[in-house]
Amino acid sequence: MSDHDASCSGGCTRRTVMKAAGATLGAAAFAKAIAPLTEWKPAESVDAFLQKHYKELSEAEMAVIITRLEAEAKAQHGVAVHITDPKPEEGVQFAYALNLSVCIGCRRCAEACHVENNHDRASHNSYIRVFEMEQGSLDLAKGSASYDHPVPQPGKYYMPVQCHHCDNAPCTKVCPVEATWKEKDGIVVVDYNWCIGCRYCEAACPYHARRFNWQKPEIPAAEITTEQGYLSNRVRPQGVMEKCTFCLHRTRSGRLPACLEACPTGARVFGNLADPASEIRWVLENKRVFILKEDLGTRPRFFYFFSK
């Protein structure tokens, strides 16, 4: 015991000094390591950090949030945007159908989506991927989304793919925080202010319909679409998921999706399944319709059909 103490009296102080020096050095190195975070001035306010889930917000709370978001857009992009939060209407069940016989693969739908939905310019993001397919095969493995030549090419047909707004959606099922869900009118949406960015939905989606904001989207002020929906085309924050919303800021107030309006061949049919007189009902009842990956049981609201 005593010699243990004796051996300690000299060594311990030196050792204590060494330990203190090591701890100081470590703390300084740690401060240096997290400096990018401490020096960062993110756009997000405390209110944004504490913001509740979309479904828990009262109308008054939503009004405050929208005012905040509009002010943020003004501050960041110098643009006056108008954000609305249109709700699903009773008796409306949206669905989309695409005529493979007339699509020419011009990608104008994808381009319209890119502009309408305020996508990041550099990555040329869009919710629609157009595949150039081999005549005689429905095998996507033989298709290509990266074609770069005049269209249509002989021996090819074209198949745009976007969110199928599945009734049995794998993406909403897997979300750990209920940040994505299916609305009453059939549209699958994301609460950009609730998503934690785990990307489980992106892994679950069989249609490659979901996109992640790998960085803060960059759009020149003049190109920003200013009529924005809270759940749809407002400029998304960094690090969250996004997806096609059937342009709900347009379609919920009687307009058509941007991709449909841009289509030069009339390949796209959008409408209300609950309305027996709608064009979409007529197509689904009278045309040869097929569903992509029907075997997965996802029950999409997006259909492909042929003219004859």
Add this chain to the structure above:
Amino acid sequence: MSTLVPARPASPLRSALALARQAFAWATDGGPLFYTWMTVLTAVALVGVNAWAEQTVHGMGVTGMGDHVSWGLYISNFTFFVGVAAAAVMMVIPAYLYHDHELHDAVIVGELLAIAAITICLLSVTVDLGRPDRFWHLMPVVGRFNWPLSMLTWDVIVLNGYLGLNVTICGYLLWCRWNGVVPRKSFYLPFVFLSIVWAVSIHTVTAFLYCGLGGRPFWNTALLAPRFLASAFVAGPAFIIVALMVLQRLGGYPFGDRPIGFLVRLVRITALINLFMLAAECFTALYAGSTHAASLRYLLFGEHGAHALVPWFWSAVALNVIAAGLFLWPGLLRHRGLLAAACVMTFVGIWIEKGMGLIIPGFIPSTLHEVVEFTPTVTEWKITLGVIAGGLLVYTLLLKIALPILSGWTPGMSVGVPELDSQHRELFTRLNRLVAAIRAGRGSADVAPVLAFLDDYTREHFADEERVMERAGYPALAEHRAQHAGFCAELVRLRERLAAPGADREELAGHLHLHLRDWLVRHIIGADRAYAAHLEKKP
């Protein structure tokens, strides 16, 4: 059980403070090798922290991931370490359920590994989040917990639960030893049973996370969970074997050959089962020749001119096959260097097989059959290595604190007489030294002095103790004397067995290490405390 009441019942707070002080000393004291190890780990961890801070500021675009391969190195690493954490159960079952004394001490090395591995898992998932600031959305009650629908919420529950269980079990047992109290089986055994089922659940749930996705045929197989478990029971034990060898060599902790032998016998079988399942998976997918096997073909041979994962996969197969062969060889236990090499090989092999080889190909080709390859960026490697270094830091510190508590005298064993306390402490030191000498395999001529050293000291101490009791007129002196005599007789028997030709040193060391040390602990916190209480009453 009034005899177990401490002589001076220390308040739990005082005892905890003393433990914290001692733990700090243990955790920060060591040789040059220890300081080098800790400095390197800290440096790597800090580089990782810095890279993560950059990633949080600039976005996940700094990684090699994209909308095609949307999970990469982080989730691969996560998946692998869930397996390492689950593997602790392979030692818990024999140690607690079947009272296998061989694993008595080694089991804590496995349980603490589970804690460190879960730390790595939780960190890996955190660094993969696009919005780490919103982690609270994932908490039940305050956030919106999509349970039971989302398998990720199940994973949150099982991983944190497993962490809690292991912290509770290890913490309770160490706390009892520190305070010199006999652990109550009725308290900790239910947790132990629960942790066994739970260990299987963490890997099953993690497999379900992937195999439940119908849109990803590469993962959508019922064999995934069994494969996860089989590979976990290769990689985990392999790590523990190396940890035991390092601790024995550098820390001087006498675990002996038996736990290592047990683990080698285990890996011998699990390594083969794992390879068999991989082969079964390959056959099923490739023989039918459907497009659903596209990911596997990409992994094995490359597709459409893309073959970034092919060398990874075949390296993993080669490492696992060679290691499995080495484990089958009966002589492996005698060649420690080769054993360590086999463990490292299979650990790396499974890391590739279950990470790069399982998570990445799930995304290649994409669900729309586009082939976009994945290469981790420097940032991703920095963060991944930082996370692993963080886990190793946690593991090292836990071991530095837990092992001294388990193998020596603790203040909780105090009998209130400083001289006797210091003698008790010395007894543990000499006992451990003897075990180490026997295990070192030197001739009986070398062991004899160490044994005599312990023997003399024991007799001296017992005589001192008995004198104190005599003076105080302790009524149970006769019984206490008998216990002392029993221990001395045990030492005599040990000397005879050691001298006998062909003595099984390993068995003797194990006996000494576990039975005599346990006897000493029980004797001190039982019989010795009783006389201490008597002394207290009669100053």
